[in-house]
Amino acid sequence: MNRVIAPLRDFLHRESSSGTLILIASALGLLAANSGLADSYFAFLHLKLQIGPSSLELEFTILKSINYFLMSLFFFVVGLEIKRELTSGHLASFKAAAAPLFAALGGMSLPAIIYLAIAGGVEPNGWAVPVATDIALAVGLLALVGSSAIASLRSFLLALAVIDDIGAILIIALVYSTGVNLSWGLAGLLTIFAILGFRKLGSQSVLVYLPLALSLWYCAYRFGIHPTIAGVILGLLTPNIARTKSNLIDGEDGSVSVIEYLEHKFHPISSYVIVPIFAFANTGVEISSQSINSALNSVIAWGIFLGLVIGKPLGVLLATMAARKIKFAEYPQGARNLDLIATGSAAGIGFTVAIFIARLAFEGPEIVNLAIFSVIMGSVVSALISLLIFKTIRRSKL
Secondary structure (H helix, E strand, O other), X not given: OOEEEOHHHHHHHHHHHHHHHHHHHHHXXXXXXXXXXXXXXXXXXXXXXXXXXHHXXXXXXXXXXXXXXXXXXXXXXXXXHXXXXXXXXXXXXXXXXXXXHHHHHHHHHHHHHXXXXXXXXXXXXXXXXXXXXXXXXXXXXXXXXXXXXXXXXXXXXXXXXXXXXXXXXXXXXXXXXXXXXXXXXXXXXXXXXXHHHHHHOOOOOHHHHHHHHHHHHHHHHHHOOOOHHHHHHHHHHOOOOEOOOOOEEEOOOOOOEHHHHHHHHHHHHHHHXXXXXXXXXXXXXXXXXHHHHHHHOOHHHHHHHHHHXXXXXXXXXXXXXXXXXXXXXXXXXXXXXXXXXXXXXXXXXXXXXXXXXXXXXXXXXXXXXXXXXXXXXXXXXXXXXXXXXXXXXXXXXX
16 A cells, blocks of 8 residues: 655654654753763663674774664765755755855854864864754754744755754764775775665665665774764765655655655654664763863863854854845845844754764763763753744744
8 A cells, every 4th residue: 555755744743753852862861870870871881792793893882882883874864865955855956055055154164163262272173063953953943933933944944954964974074083994995985886886777675785885884984984974975875766666655746766765764763763862872961060060161161052052043144144145045035134043043953963073072071071061051052042032033923
């Protein structure tokens, strides 16, 4: 029996629902880390696992397994969404992509500048932490405010967040890579050519691509870049062509592409399972008078916090204003400056990817925990500011 789907609507719905699960999982992580369960919680996360034969050199902790293996599937879904947006979505033409492109560039640049101005002399490697946007929580916030946000802002924020993801992925690949091993890089390149070869032959079998996907992941790991990048590459390599042998029907155009089919299969796993597990495992930081005092006196914490809370909305607004001034882009239909500030504050909810980058950027548990605490606080404050502005906009229209 055929099933009718609406890819964009379903994607937004899952992201919005995922936002609620992220909040619950994060609260549970914080509770576990600040209760009598703390020792068991941290002991479990740091339990070592031997994955495969010892020759593969894959001895990871539970926490690292989550951040390396499970998050690879998360980034695969991100890669699929980027590919869909670039080929048939909001980023398929320069005219459609111009406004969110400029907004995203401003929303990435200014937070980095603010961080470096405040903390660059102490820990310059953390400049990328306040750059990221959490799609699930940002989209969930716009769903929460409902009619207070004009319809055009949803597609604008989604496109902005996707471009943010592209920026974050490039940063992870180019900035936070370890010493590279060229032979493994060559092996990874050959794996990509093999994938392209099977794609050229028209193969759409998961059984064909799964071994190649695992091979690419391992090559990326041994090459020296974060292996989650393999997930993004696989998503981008996925062809946007009609899926054969599918019981799914696109309610908009009647044809389900390979990208839409894979998103339908894997996006629920990513949104409802993987990201909440990541949130539970990575937000468990100690909150005490001492940790709060440390954050208040840390330039690193303030750099991340102000980058998200001030840099994001101001960067989005100024860059979009500049794009309109030079006639490269227009505001989203019906939007004013206050709408863009509210949307920029929603983009200031960095959370998942910001925490992910924080674990790559900093060394030592104390600084990592400080950065995660700052990301959480900055994301919460950004969300509250966005809600307040949207509610103010709504009252002004009544």
